[in-house]
Amino acid sequence: MTTTAITNIAGLVTNDPALGDGSPLGLIENAAVVIDGETVAWVGPAAKAPAADTVFDAAGRAVIPGFVDSHSHLVFAGDRTAEFNARMSGRSYSAGGIRTTVAATRAATDAELEANLLRHLDEARRQGTTTFETKSGYGLTVADEARALRIAAAHTEEVTYLGAHIVSPDYAEDPAGYVDLVTGEMLTACAPYARWVDVFCEKGAFDGDQARAILTAGAAAGLIPRVHANQLSYGPGVQLAVELEAASADHCTHLTDADVDALAQAADTTVATLLPGAEFSTRAQWPDARRLIDAGATVALSTDCNPGSSYTSSMPFCIALAVRDMRMTPDEALWSATAGGARALRRSDVGTVTPGARADLALLDAPSHVHLAYRPGVPLVSAVWQRGVRAV
Ligand SMILES: [Zn+2]
Numbered sequence: 280m281t282t283t284a285i286t287n288i289a290g291l292v293t294n295d296p297a298l299g300d301g302s303p304l305g306l307i308e309n310a311a312v313v314i315d316g317e318t319v320a321w322v323g324p325a326a327k328a329p330a331a332d333t334v335f336d337a338a339g340r341a342v343i344p345g346f347v348d349s350h351s352h353l354v355f356a357g358d359r360t361a362e363f364n365a366r367m368s369g370r371s372y373s374a375g376g377i378r379t380t381v382a383a384t385r386a387a388t389d390a391e392l393e394a395n396l397l398r399h400l401d402e403a404r405r406q407g408t409t410t411f412e413t414k415s416g417y418g419l420t421v422a423d424e425a426r427a428l429r430i431a432a433a434h435t436e437e438v439t440y441l442g443a444h445i446v447s448p449d450y451a452e453d454p455a456g457y458v459d460l461v462t463g464e465m466l467t468a469c470a471p472y473a474r475w476v477d478v479f480c481e482k483g484a485f486d487g488d489q490a491r492a493i494l495t496a497g498a499a500a501g502l503i504p505r506v507h508a509n510q511l512s513y514g515p516g517v518q519l520a521v522e523l524e525a526a527s528a529d530h531c532t533h534l535t536d537a538d539v540d541a542l543a544q545a546a547d548t549t550v551a552t553l554l555p556g557a558e559f560s561t562r563a564q565w566p567d568a569r570r571l572i573d574a575g576a577t578v579a580l581s582t583d584c585n586p587g588s589s590y591t592s593s594m595p596f597c598i599a600l601a602v603r604d605m606r607m608t609p610d611e612a613l614w615s616a617t618a619g620g621a622r623a624l625r626r627s628d629v630g631t632v633t634p635g636a637r638a639d640l641a642l643l644d645a646p647s648h649v650h651l652a653y654r655p656g657v658p659l660v661s662a663v664w665q666r667g668v669r670a671v
Pocket residue numbers: 350351352507583
């Protein structure tokens with residue numbers, strides 16, 4: 280196995296409180312990392328680094344764990360430029376816009392969908408993302424949902440069955456029939472490709488009882504629940520996520536005190552995943568990250584990359600929004616975009632730079648991770664290692 284030492288790191292974020300300065304970020308100054316094959320072999324002060332086969336000089340810049348983007352929708356075709364343009368001209372967002380993407384996705388070939396997915400994964404990787412979750416939800420037929428998941432599963436281990444994105448237009452007059460399909464034949468066809476089951480629990484999509492039926496059926500098929508919860512309005516999504524021990528409740532924009540309490544009580548089980556790209560792109564109210572963190576909830580940050588409500592693949596952009604508009608500190612935002620995302624995917628091998636972890640790292644053209652929020656919109660990621668291999 281070949282070893283590589285990354286030396287002369289001004290500030291290394293390990294997310295291991297046992298390392299470095301004792302903070303949650305486990306920050307080490309003047310650090311080095313040694314990679315052995317696909318994993319991190321050693322972390323510590325550069326002066327004490329063991330010899331390695333090759334040396335990469337970080338030249339006084341910062342190294343962070345690769346971002347863990349735990350929520351995206353990347354199997355789709357077409358775009359929604361016209362809808363965005365209209366919305367920015369004063370029309371409010373409704374879940375119905377998803378139908379535009381459903382029509383384009385159904386009409387696309389497998390090759391077109393895969394090429395589009397790969398283009399977005401590459402775009403995200405260039406911005407430091409090394410672990411991707413992605414969902415179905417733009418097919419809404421048995422064949423189209425299974426196809427989306429099969430394509431996704433070829434490129435990421437974190438695949439989510441979201442047949443319950445909206446009620447299929449084919450079942451507009453029979454939503455109960457669509458829930459039967461999602462919990463029956465469609466689930467059977469999709470479960471082999473997926474790790475997770477998700478539902479859009481929202482007015483205009485699926486109510487609490489429907490969401491419960493969908494998540495319970497998914498769990499019975501071996502999938503772990505996650506929930507699109509409380510994005511556009513108050514509702515039962517967060518409480519349902521906590522009750523069913525979902526890995527995450529995603530969005531969490533409209534929360535009652537009881538919702539916040541529930542997420543705080545479930546901090547070891549259900550992560551509150553905040554997706555500020557959606558609020559940015561729809562000019563909506565920001566999720567209150569400060570309220571959740573102060574209550575004791577575990578918070579992750581993710582892009583929600585999708586062609587309708589958040590067409591960004593940039594975790595650095597989400598970090599900047601979280602710091603500027605959601606009252607997170609730069610340290611909290613970095614943790615939530617790395618270790619927080621890993622928690623939301625129930626992964627312990629990513630989101631940290633600690634011996635034994637997967638060697639997923641991003642080098643910043645900056646001396647500190649704080650620059651991700653301090654210098655918004657600047658392409659600071661200058662190198663990425665994925666499973667120990669230079670990917671960017
Ligand atoms: Zn989403």
